[in-house]
Amino acid sequence: LEPILAQVFCVFRHVEACLLDMTALRRFCVRKPAGWSRAFASSADDFLRQGQYGHAVDYAERTFPDFPTADQEGRRQWHSFAKSVLDNQGGMRRMYDYQIVSKSLARANYDAAAFWTKFVAKGMTVIGDTRIEDNNMESLVDVAGAIARVRLKDIGFFTVFVERARSAMHNDEEMPPGRVAQFASVISSVKLRDPQAYFAVGQRVIEDPASFSTDDLIRIMASLGNVDYQFEELTRTIGRHLHPQVLELPHEQRVELAFAYGHIGIRHDTFFKTIVKDLLSAYDEYQKGVAIGAREEDLSALRERLYSVRSMALIVDAMITLKMYRERTAWWDKKADFLQLAAMIESQCDDDVVAKMDGRDLAAVAHCMHFSKRYDPGLVRRMVNRYKVLLDGSILDGEQEWLSKFFTHISLTGVRKRKQDLVLQPYAQWLCKNATALELSEVCNLLRRMADLGFDNHEFYKAFIPFFYDNMQELGMADVGCIVDSFNKVKLHNDVMGDRFFYKLGLHFQDQVVLKSGETSKKVQRIG
Numbered sequence: 001l002e003p004i005l006a007q008v009f010c011v012f013r014h015v016e017a018c019l020l021d022m023t024a025l026r027r028f029c030v031r032k033p034a035g036w037s038r039a040f041a042s043s044a045d046d047f048l049r050q051g052q053y054g055h056a057v058d059y060a061e062r063t064f065p066d067f068p069t070a071d072q073e074g075r076r077q078w079h080s081f082a083k084s085v086l087d088n089q090g091g092m093r094r095m096y097d098y099q100i101v102s103k104s105l106a107r108a109n110y111d112a113a114a115f116w117t118k119f120v121a122k123g124m125t126v127i128g129d130t131r132i133e134d135n136n137m138e139s140l141v142d143v144a145g146a147i148a149r150v151r152l153k154d155i156g157f158f159t160v161f162v163e164r165a166r167s168a169m170h171n172d173e174e175m176p177p178g179r180v181a182q183f184a185s186v187i188s189s190v191k192l193r194d195p196q197a198y199f200a201v202g203q204r205v206i207e208d209p210a211s212f213s214t215d216d217l218i219r220i221m222a223s224l225g226n227v228d229y230q231f232e233e234l235t236r237t238i239g240r241h242l243h244p245q246v247l248e249l250p251h252e253q254r255v256e257l258a259f260a261y262g263h264i265g266i267r268h269d270t271f272f273k274t275i276v277k278d279l280l281s282a283y284d285e286y287q288k289g290v291a292i293g294a295r296e297e298d299l300s301a302l303r304e305r306l307y308s309v310r311s312m313a314l315i316v317d318a319m320i321t322l323k324m325y326r327e328r329t330a331w332w333d334k335k336a337d338f339l340q341l342a343a344m345i346e347s348q349c350d351d352d353v354v355a356k357m358d359g360r361d362l363a364a365v366a367h368c369m370h371f372s373k374r375y376d377p378g379l380v381r382r383m384v385n386r387y388k389v390l391l392d393g394s395i396l397d398g399e400q401e402w403l404s405k406f407f408t409h410i411s412l413t414g415v416r417k418r419k420q421d422l423v424l425q426p427y428a429q430w431l432c433k434n435a436t437a438l439e440l441s442e443v444c445n446l447l448r449r450m451a452d453l454g455f456d457n458h459e460f461y462k463a464f465i466p467f468f469y470d471n472m473q474e475l476g477m478a479d480v481g482c483i484v485d486s487f488n489k490v491k492l493h494n495d496v497m498g499d500r501f502f503y504k505l506g507l508h509f510q511d512q513v514v515l516k517s518g519e520t521s522k523k524v525q526r527i528g
Helices: 002-020 022-031 044-049 053-063 072-087 095-107 113-127 137-149 155-167 177-189 195-207 214-226 232-248 251-264 269-291 296-305 309-321 334-348 351-355 359-372 377-391 399-412 425-437 440-453 458-462 465-470 477-489 500-517
Strands: none
Touching: 044 053, 044 072, 053 072, 053 095, 072 095, 072 113, 095 113, 095 137, 113 137, 113 155, 137 155, 137 177, 155 177, 155 195, 177 195, 177 214, 195 214, 195 232, 214 232, 214 251, 232 251, 232 269, 251 269, 251 309, 269 296, 269 309, 269 334, 309 334, 309 359, 334 359, 351 377, 359 377, 359 399, 377 399, 377 425, 399 440, 425 440, 440 477, 465 500, 477 500
């Protein structure tokens, strides 16, 4: 038996080596698909032609690189796959097909707007047909989540989606509590401010808040914050349900709830005092433990109570938004606690901490520095460099949403707005390429803040003049003010640009003043 066992052992070692090298195994199976599983067919196109959409997307996800970081060949593969999806979309007769294809492409961050527009338009015959057996809310919410992920605000699709969700809102089988929270999160991510939709979500929560998990309730609060929508009865219901157990919640949930309150604009002084005092007491106890040389086991237990820097920054950001940073009362000295938190945030923002922050965290820290009047040039420089790295990722990650707020507060820190040691050229290049990924008001504000910080490249500012001409009717009075301030700051006057641009801005500003005032000039008639 010994020779036989030796041969068996060799075979097993060979199989193990092949399994470890999955790339070689896949190539072998692709070269010789006959007799093997369908999962190893020659290409994704073959699967699509055969109507095997699940296998097609599985093959694409395993074989192609992530779209934003792909090289030219990888992008070509994804574009070819997307074209094949459109060519074979006529065979998609089930909602499940749309569900798996859309989720797969969204996971890969495939953000070609032309593809998604055509894909959704062609699919409306299936998506809108409730007679299809698997056309249920589970699959529809997944498809909507994928479409929201790639930032396609298709009005036709989301109208159907919201109507279906509202009609099924009180059906526990179609819309369980987790799916209700997912629905609210999806429509808020595309900034869909539909009062009837949020009212339906609110009524469902108010009827039975106990059926929703803590995560679900906080997601719903965050959704209201994303669109700045106030629903007082809903927020009171969620507050009554969560506040008594606030210190039992994980830190992340406490922070997300506080941040949502800040966005919505609702002051819960007792809630904020509870978490701020818990934060400060945890820090004081840890410092005392270190000072007296406590055992490592005790210090480890104390470390678990500590809040991260990003958590502290988000709490302080909400306090500033709610104007809870300058009051002194016998019940709570908010100003003293705010200043202590600001000092803790600044002292703990080392290179490793900043390197782990996202755009929202950086904007919150900048907000804190501005209002606490604490300016650290080294920290500002690290934060600006960190945000450059974040913007190099995919637009779908949403880091650009906090860029305008970040630059606003960075420019207002310190004694002077102008900061010569910041390298802003990469931001200028990014903004020229991705201006359409931002709100128009954010673009105007960014130009002004870059001018405040000392970026005075005339060609950069002049490049936006056609963009502002094209969007002139969408500009508000504040936007016009930002444009004029930024151009004046870098000394781009009429003698360089001509009179027409500022003349058009002036006319539009006057029109906006008339619209805002609600009054028009009275007609003067001659009598006699």
